Amino acid sequence: MLLDVSLEEAQQLLLQNLTPPAKEKLSILEASSRTLAENLVAGENLPAWSSGARDGYVLHANDLDGHRKLSIVGTLSAxxxxxxxxxxxxxxxxxxxxxPHGGTSLVPHEEVEIGETEIYLEKAIRSGEFIRQAGEDIKAGELYAQEGSIISPGLISVLAAQGRTEVQVYSSPRVAILSLGEQLVSWKETSGPGCLRDSNGPLIATLARRDGAQIIALNVVGNKGRAELVTYMQEIIEDADLLITIGGTYARKEAETKTLFTEMGGEMLFWGVPIQPGGHNGAALWNKKCLISLSGNPAACAVGYELLVAPVIRALQRKEPYTPRVKAQCLDNIGAKGSERRFVRSYLTTDGSIWRVKVLPGQKPGMIRSLVNCNALIDLPAGNPAIEAGTLVSVILLDPSSIRLKQAENC
Structure with a gap:
């Protein structure tokens, strides 16, 4: 087991030990944003035949030069x-x-004079005008989407046009989340003296769903004895692809979750990543499945998830593990603090040309206020000096879909 590894080393240890993701078939209506698990080859031309791109009149190749009358000999519907x-x-x-056979061009209704039995074509028409040629979009036998592509609404449109009702995708990872701590109760319960409602479990479950996971367990287990908890964890990981524990990462002698991982038969990968917040964490393997332990402090838990767990969940779906980084203008002063690498919860915006990032209030590891509008992390290297407002900083986008084209607001 490695102790106090760098963030990049911890991420690499997790990703290189993942098992290949499972596959499943889904209705095309349920497959949006999933990862394609097959190459898609067209079974037929699209369009299947030459067709009109507008309502109008079809012209023969000999009748395109204009200034002529043409007899209307019929009407064709689709x-x-x-x-x-x-x-x-x-x-x-x-x-x-x-x-029709022999037709090479189409002239829209509004571009001809229409009589009862004939039309008058005044202007010359180019060959192929307003005609959708068979296979001009996609040809039969053509590869139109590769395995590993993210399924977009546009791809679903092509699947439907090809007559596909199902498509093979990589399965959503099954994730179990266990919150440790004798003082914790479910967020659904009334909190008595000395008890805390579990807010970390719902937080991590929501983040995991954002990243494409399905949650198969979300439980507070602090009232279980150690032997009972070890057995319970062994049972629950059987049905999961990933087990996340929250809390129990720091103790005077021995971290609780490290002991639990070992006693359930896990092989420790690492323990401790020198970052703030979220440095008390670790990971193990059990039957080739990942076990990841996160800090019980809410902000530390959230940061640990984004940096360690989210890449794993994405990789299990054959998605890019990491979200983008940008250089952004920091709108606030950030004081120097400690010698460890720091990740500052922040709110990132852009006006289309310049990225700006605002430090959110409530930066202590135990605070949750900063998580409300957090869509980015400012990455400050270990030993970084104080940052003055206006300085460019490295920023990790947590949820690119949350970025707004506006100035940072009061958050």
């Missing part, structure tokens, strides 16, 4: 079998309607 078009004739089609 589902009708195409007719044959001869020179001097035109056939009306609706958007998506099949182009």
């Amino acid at each position: 589902e009708q079998i195409p007719l044959t078009l001869n020179s001097g004739e035109t056939i009306e089609v609706r958007t998506g309607g099949v182009i």
